[in-house]
Amino acid sequence: MKAVQFARHGDRDVIEYDEFPDPEPGRDEALVDVKAGALNHLDVWTRRGLPGVDLEMPHVPGSDGAGVVREVGAGVTRFEEGDHVAVSAGVSCGVCEFCRDGEESMCVRYSIIGEHQRGVHSELAAVPEDNLVPVPDHVDWETAGSASLVFQTAWRMLLSRGDLSPGEKVLVLGASGGVGHAAVQIADFAGAEVYATASSEEKLRYAEECGADHVVDYEDEDFADEIREHTGRRGVDMVVDHVGAATWHDSLRSLAKGGRVVTCGATTGGTPETDINRIFWNQLSVIGSTMATPGEVDDVLELVWDGTFEPRVRDVLPMSEAARAHEMLENREGFGKVVVRPDSEL
Structure with a gap:
């Protein structure tokens, strides 16, 4: 072969x-x-x-x-x-x-x-x-x-580990990538208000097609500032960050009090500087996640096979x-x- x-x-x-x-x-x-x-x-x-x-x-x-x-x-x-x-x-x-x-x-x-x-x-x-x-x-x-790797990873991140609830605000970074575009669809399916970042007008439009309610071009705008402005300085309940070092500081800045950042990877580096004062003062949670259990795989792929997710x-x-x-x-x-x-x- x-x-x-x-x-x-x-x-x-x-x-x-x-x-x-x-x-x-x-x-x-x-x-x-x-x-x-x-x-x-x-x-x-x-x-x-x-x-x-x-x-x-x-x-x-x-x-x-x-x-x-x-x-x-x-x-x-x-x-x-x-x-x-x-x-x-x-x-x-x-x-x-x-x-x-x-x-x-x-x-x-x-x-x-x-x-x-x-x-x-x-x-x-x-x-x-x-x-x-x-x-x-x-x-x-x-x-x-x-479908398998990215949808099972995003499903576990948002629903099993992140415990996303309807009505919550969630920010998905890198929405044009595999995990990112799966996370946008799953967050929308879960009833969340979805914010998404991408690096071009075309990618932002695709993110909206996948279910994003608000989009930010991170090449032109500071996404944390944009999130704070869009949410009346409150921030979002969850950030989905698989980017790593390049976004970590602003991911924490984007969170509301009691919010959580869920991560499954670090494409720009796995050892970012972090703001411990912000984490404890705002009572933030940092949650790691990777892949999924067999049951979670079955659950999310059934929704791919029937066309709910694409x-x-x-x-x-x-x-x-x-x-x-x-x-x-x-x-x-x-x-x-x-x-x-x-x-x-x-």
Whole structure:
């Protein structure tokens, strides 16, 4: 088979689309004929090299993907040949205290397909049964292959960890990205008043289409000042921040007394200066979140499959152009997800 791969960490020039050994499904795995997969910023970080993560090289990236089951291992009971499936990338141990309590995304040995182990941006992928979700036949491959990671992440951030309630005010930073545009839709679905930031007029209009009630161009305006003005100096109840160092100070400034900031990542750096005085004086909460439990995945993806939520796709490229797909993410080009498909599928 052919696969997107890199044999060393580095810039986009390390990415190749070349021959790779066909995977053999284990007892509890299904062999999936991959039809489409989306990129996430995680793919960029993994390519560059993450501290403490040692990969077997060459490494196949990709945490999002969907396709048709070609073969199943002897222990697989939920799927059979011909089923349409999507990948849910979080891998938990199943035995630690968090897994026993139904909080698999907090597993002490949690890992992610595409980050800590071989990903699915390839013609074929052997995926554990527990990391597959059924996809209705009417769902197109671009949707099936781009929804899982960002919608489950945003769902857990806002509803499970952030406990968002109808009528609350929520600010979503980076609304043009994968997690951002999912968070806008979920916040709107939950009945919140949604504020969103983006970097161009086009992206702001897309954010409004996804459900944002108010938008701010962070390239032209100080978003914290704008939020304070729009809310009568009160601030918002929640900030969804996956940007990190570049926005952290203003995220705290945007919060009302007793507000909370929920974070799942830090694309601009993970060690920002922070205002501890503001945190304790305004009784703010800082909440971390990552991925989701199997039940949460099922809940949010049902709403994707029925059309309630829509992964916006900015472009579909052949896997041989994976370097260009990485470039689009790094340069923040467009709105929504970048999808890659095996060249043989185009």
